[in-house]
Amino acid sequence: MTSPPPRQPVPEILAPSLPASARLPLNRCNLPPVILGSLTYQAHPVPLEIDGVRAFHAKLFDQLAEATDHRERAERFGHYMTVHFCLEALEEAGLTPGRKKKRANANYLRQVRGWSFDSDGREGAVLKHWVETRFGLLARHHNGCLHKPGSDAYQRYLAAGARGLYATNALEAQLDLLYTYCQYELFRLDPPRKHLTLFRGINRIDEHEILGRGPGGRYRVLLNNLNSFTSDRERADEFGDYILEAQIPLPKVFFFNRLLPGLLKGEDEFVVIGGVYEVGISTL
Known part of the structure; x- marks a missing residue:
């Protein structure tokens, strides 16, 4: 009886560049999370577009195209945000007259200011949640490690994000447009750059x-x-x-x-x- 041939070593299977535990299966942009979160994307980027934002706000980008100065474009963007989202007329957006405006004033400007002050604060939780839903990349840290969905740190992160979004005026849609404008402006400032x-x-x-x-x-x-x-x-x-x-x-x-x-x-x-x-x- 002949002995069996020696077992060949099993070749190592390399893990994907973006671990499955760090991404969602779906997102709201033109590339899936496994691609846009990968090392390949870092080397060979292509434009990212959040579904429907550019088309829905076509009027804004028509106005921006007419401006040749960076500061003028920023002013036009700010004015459009104020009017479109009723940022200075919150009753028109559905705020009950006489109700405190603290949460309704939690707009895109406060989010980026809050991030600059403390990325682990409430505004940081809102922004990280926005990245999860739009790009499918899961937050890994917020006042603690978020690797375990059942952990206390993860539950605190979810609660902070929910409080940050509660009673706001289409806040995530404001962030969609802020990102889209940022990409537009980067292209206008230096088109060939990647x-x-x-x-x-x-x-x-x-x-x-x-x-x-x-x-x-x-x-x-x-x-x-x-x-x-x-x-x-x-x-x-x-x-x-x-x-x-x-x-x-x-x-x-x-x-x-x-x-x-x-x-x-x-x-x-x-x-x-x-x-x-x-x-x-x-x-x-």
């Missing part, structure tokens, strides 16, 4: 989910679904001992401070949609 080199100060690389390591201080990391970066390398050094450097696809820029002049202090912050990225780690 990436920005941005920086993020960190104290330890293990603050991020490491999926792989490469030579020359390169890492493959899974970022939170929304993150703050800066275009100023020296500014990034103020927030950590090490600097994370990444090539960010322009379609993954949700907002940047210079988009709406005078809204936020400083001009170098970029709010970036997450996923898997190849990054470099260095010191200043």
Whole structure:
């Protein structure tokens, strides 16, 4: 009786670049989460469009096309948002006369201001939830690790997002249009450009989910679904001992401070949609 041939080693099956635990099966844009959150997308980005937003607000983009100056376009955008969403006439949007306006005033401007102040606050929860529903990329951290849906941190995140959206005036639709305008403006400012080199100060690389390591201080990391970066390398050094450097696809820029002049202090912050990225780690 002959002995069986030796067993051949089973080849390692590489995990997908975006783990299934970090994404939803569906989203509301033109690419599925597994693609737009991948390393391939970082290298070869294409425009992202939230379903129906550009077509529904065609009048706004016709008005923007007539303006040649960045500041004028920002003014036209702000005016359109105010009128379309009744931001200064909340009763017309359904607010009961005499009712407190605190929650109804939770508009897109307050969301980006709140994010700049504390990305783990209520506004941060709203924005991360918005990224989940529009792009299908799940939040990984908000005042704690969110890897386990049944955890206390995850339940607090859900509650904060729900409180942030309660009694607001089409807040997620406002964010849809803010992102779409941001993409329009980035294209107008520099049409051929596909990436920005941005920086993020960190104290330890293990603050991020490491999926792989490469030579020359390169890492493959899974970022939170929304993150703050800066275009100023020296500014990034103020927030950590090490600097994370990444090539960010322009379609993954949700907002940047210079988009709406005078809204936020400083001009170098970029709010970036997450996923898997190849990054470099260095010191200043």
